[in-house]
Amino acid sequence: MPEPLRRDVRLLGAMLGDGLVEYGGQALLDDVERLRHAVIAARRGEIAGAEVAALVDGWSLERAGQVARAFTVYFHLTNLAEEHHRIRTLRERDTEDAAVPSSVPAAVERIRASEGGEERLAEAIAGLEFHPVFTAHPTEARRRAVVTSIQRVSDLLGQLNAGPGAAEAADLERRLREEIDLLWRTALRRHTQMDPLDEVRTAMAAFDETIFRTVPEIYRSLDAALDPEGTGTRPPKARAYVRLGSWIGGDRDGNPYVTARVTRDAVMIQAEHVLRALETACARIGRELTVHASTTPASPALREALAAARTAQPGLIDGVAKRSPDEPHRQYLLYAAARIAATRERDADLAYGSPDELLSDLTIVRGSLADAGAARLAYGRVQQLIWQVETFGFHLAELEIRQHSEVHERTLAELKSGEPLSEMSEEVLETLRVVAWIQRRFGVRACSRYVVSFTRSAGDIAAVHELAASLGDNAPVLDVIPLFETGEDLERAPAVLEGMLGLPAVRRRLAETGRRLEVMLGYSDSAKQLGPTSATLRLYDTQEALTSWAAANDITLTLFHGRGGSLGRGGGPANRAILAQAPGSVAGRFKVTEQGEVIFARYGHQQIARRHVEQVTNAVLLADTGAVQDRARRAAARYRPLADKISDAARAAFRSLIETDGFAAWFARVSPLEEIAELRIGSRPARRKAARGLEDLRAIPWVFAWTQTRVNLPGWYGLGSGLAAVSDGGRDLDELREAYGAWPLFAALLDNAEMSLAKSDRAIAERYLALGERPELSETVLAEYDRTRTLVLGVTGHERLLENRKVLSRAVELRNPYVDALSHLQLRALAALRAGVADETERDHLEELLLLSVNGVAAGLQNTG
Incomplete structure (x- = not known):
């Protein structure tokens, strides 16, 4: 582990440990440490899993719940420490001379270097579009109160890492301890059901805190890549190519709580947030733009616009002019800010009729500044506001x-x-x-x-x-x-x-x-x-x-x-998925749903959001290049017959499993499928209909429940049978290895399966599967796991899972023992509930322990549904 990350993890972990002692005495911390050491020893093969289970079973349910809470909070703290390290790494890369791999400048360089490069680049930029669509699909297991608490911890850690003086550092550490104590004492799961407008407001946090400010930075990065010397002093060569979409408040498929009124209210909430953001930005730029008429005279168009504004709103313009004498550009931007406010407040006399009217006003200001020789002011912050209006309009996201x-x-x-x-x-x-x-x-x-x-x-x-x-x-x-x-x-x-x-x-x-x-x-x-x-x-x-x-x-x-x-x-990884698409299918446009915890993982922090969008942009630009498409076409033609045989055998294995008589009931018994609904992580029911079969079960709880069992079956099941069918049972892997090296689609398929297998744990999965009392089904699943793991490693040539993905491998290996701890706690609760508990109080405690552990495993594995 890199030393800065190790330092942060140790600091936050130690503060949490001190908080546990303050809350429950040394005995609570000792129990947490006993379990931590036990699961690490079990991972190393030094003790059997049964010893870990015995330790967990020996605690009272109250103590087991406290330990589960401790590991869950630890994961939240570890996650934010890793986020800080990612940001550190991005900043360090940004200081290097060479273009960062999978960045926008890297894509521009590659296209320019190709035959007909400049013409191809112009075409690519003209048609470029990235359209992320936020959905309320319930995979974010954290309460909003927990998310905001973690954000406060993150802010303090960032300040502490910035190198403050001794007195300031001491105060930051005190406040950090206070916030961690608050996080520990905050209920980690919701006790009331979310409604669709709660989901709308939750998504708005990502816009308010990150996306609104990040988008113009992304456009600036592209503009600088196209013309490094001229950006900010000439009309932009980058156009607004991000279009934000949303299903939140609009997706009613099987969700009776999304009504026409909810849809109307969702749009109004979005409008409130974007208009406030635009008003604030326009007013700030207006206050800062203190250029005097003597140094930067207004253009005829701006003078006419101000005269028309004075006719329409004499009192408002006179007040602005009094505060900003002989500063016409400042006056007009402050007037525009007042009009945006009126648009939000629905004041018809002053409001803008459309975002195009606002863009027209901003374009007049930009043109006037440029005509007066103030190109840096025209194409700097004013241009960034124009990009924001072009991207978000007055509606923020296309519902x-x-x-x-x-x-x-x-x-x-x-x-x-x-x-x-x-x-x-x-x-x-x-x-x-x-x-x-x-x-x-x-x-x-x-x-x-x-x-x-x-x-x-x-x-x-x-x-x-x-x-x-x-x-x-x-x-x-x-x-x-x-x-x-x-x-x-x-x-x-x-x-x-x-x-x-x-x-x-x-x-x-x-x-x-x-x-x-x-x-x-x-x-x-x-x-x-x-x-x-x-x-x-x-x-x-x-x-x-x-x-x-x-x-x-x-x-x-x-x-x-x-x-x-x-x-x-x-x-x-989105960028790898884009480059693996069928040739010609991207064509400069990529639209994709962003769901649940992925929204905050990708858009919760400015630097990470910028990196994610840049990686997607890089892939979208490169996906249509001749080199990428020719490689994919040749590989598909060469290896498609092989892939078809793999697919037939994989599908047969998968269908055979899920069509086994009683499979749905077995799945519900070996996993916390039915209990997940009690997490109240979304407004939408888990099933489209009241039936209890697999057909009407939504894909999210299907995946979420398998994740909790540490089987992760939806990410790999059947692949082993498919690979075995074309390799003489795994004895001849040469052609598969060739396909892995040559065909991006096949490589992505195996790499994703490898990642899913790395987040699985066979020994713990075996305990979950045993709860179903169908040994033949357990043996079938475990045999396919062993087959898939062996053959994926054989084809990739790796000695261990994720061998070639250092950062991800480190993150998974760091977390796995702690996820094991929560899995053992969850198994205690699940086994008791499946056996039947007559005492209502005891059942309530077991259900609480189960749901706490579900929340913790979700935090540990990070992608749950």
């Missing part, structure tokens, strides 16, 4: 609606029957009315995308357009997006799009948008149905087919990737 195709089918049937509409059907129509209202208030861009879950045919798209048309003059403008989720639906996708071209409403919209069309691909449900290996290849085939279809039909296609945070739901 998307999602609903299940069956709901539209029922609503349309009721409309045509002439009978009174059901409550659900009324809600569907009211949602469409709200979309129309949002568009009148904030523009079509604020809310036009309507995602149809489980799209089976063009008729599912036609149904939404028909429902909208039934509203007459109140119909919204809609971009109806098919979401293909099951294996069968993915195969049918090109045929569905072909049918969509026959719909008049779709043809009209294509004409209005320059023949732009969006399609969403579901990673979660396809993996739950086919297994991770076959789902990966099916999604690749679908991308390839859709790309060919779009080219043949002169369609500008955007593929919307419905990825989760976990590897079992399409997660993993």
Whole structure:
């Protein structure tokens, strides 16, 4: 472990230990340390897991809960120490002369060095788009109170690491101890159910604290890469290419709590946050822009704009002019800030009618400064504000609606029957009315995308357009997006799009948008149905087919990737995933869901957010280069027959397992599946319907529960059988090794499985599986684990898991023993609950211990669902 990281971990751990003694006496810390040493010894093979279990079983439930809380808080502190080290590393890299790998300058250099480099680069920049879409999918297990407490600890640690004087350092350490004590005493899980607007407000924290300020920095980085000497003194060569989207408050598929009123309120909350941010930024820049008319005269356009403002608002302009005499640029920006405030307060006389009006005003100021010779002022902070308006508008994020195709089918049937509409059907129509209202208030861009879950045919798209048309003059403008989720639906996708071209409403919209069309691909449900290996290849085939279809039909296609945070739901490093996509399918545009804990992991800190977006940008720019596409095409042609054989065997193994009689009941027994709902980490129910089978179980609790058991089955199951089928049982790995080295898709598949296996633990998993009392199922799962682990290592050539990924390997190895401690505590509770507990008080204590440990394991493993 690097020394700065070791220092921070030790400091925070020691402070937590002191706090434990203050709270529960030395005996509490001794028990925590006994368990810590025991799990480390078990990892080394010095003691058996049974000895660890005996230690845990010997404690009272109250003590077991305290120990679980201690390890959970420790993980939160370790996570933030690692975050600080990542930031340190990024800053150190930023001082180097060479372009940081996978950065924007690195991509620009590579494209420039290619044949026709400058022309290719200009084309790439012109079409560049990154569209992250925040969702409320419930995988963030921490309470907001815990998140903010951790943030305060993080701020203090950052100040302490900045090298303060002795007196200041002593006070920072005192405050740090106080915050850690507060974190220890804060309830780690929610005791009330979240509602959708809670989820909206939680997501706003990432915007307020990070994203609003980070976006212009990212554009500046691209602008500097394009012209290092000129950035900040000339019109920008980088355009605003990030578009923030959100499903939070709009995704109603199976969530009865997301209503039309919630959708309307979500947009208003977003608008409040972005307008406040723009007002603050505009006012700050206005106050700072103290250039005098004698040194920086106003342009004719600015003088005319000020004169018109004085006519419209004489009192306001006179007041601004009195405070800023002979400072026309300052006056006009302060006037613009007042208009933004009026927009937020809905003061019609002063408010902006649209963000385009604000952009026009800012462009006048920028042009006037440039004309007066103040280019640095024009293309510095004023330009950054322009980028922010271009990115966020007055709506912040483009709110998307999602609903299940069956709901539209029922609503349309009721409309045509002439009978009174059901409550659900009324809600569907009211949602469409709200979309129309949002568009009148904030523009079509604020809310036009309507995602149809489980799209089976063009008729599912036609149904939404028909429902909208039934509203007459109140119909919204809609971009109806098919979401293909099951294996069968993915195969049918090109045929569905072909049918969509026959719909008049779709043809009209294509004409209005320059023949732009969006399609969403579901990673979660396809993996739950086919297994991770076959789902990966099916999604690749679908991308390839859709790309060919779009080219043949002169369609500008955007593929919307419905990825989760976990590897079992399409997660993993985003930049590597982009470079592994089917050739031509990226085309300069990348749209992806950002879910649960991933939002705060990627966007919770400014430097980390900037690095993440730069890595994505790098990959999107490089994905369309000839070198990357040619390599992928050659490898796919050479190794696809091999991959198909792997896929067939992997799918057969996966389906055989989940189709075993009684599998669903066994899974619920060996995991905390049903108890996870009690964490109250989201407003959405775990199942689409009341049935208890796997089919209606959402992918998130499916993955979350397997993560808790330390099996991590959704990330690797079936791959071992697939690899064995093409390698003579693992005796001939030469062709597989060639494919791993040559084909980015295959390499990403194996690397992600390796990461998932590294976060598993066979010995602990065996104890969970035994709770199901189905030894044949346990043996099947464990045998596939052994087969997959052996063959993945054999193909990659690694001696141990994650051998070639030093940072990730260190993080996993650091955490695993402590996750083991929580797993042993969870097993104690789960085993007792599965055996049946008559005493209600004891059952309550066991459930509390179980949920505490679930929270802790989630914190330790970091990507849970």
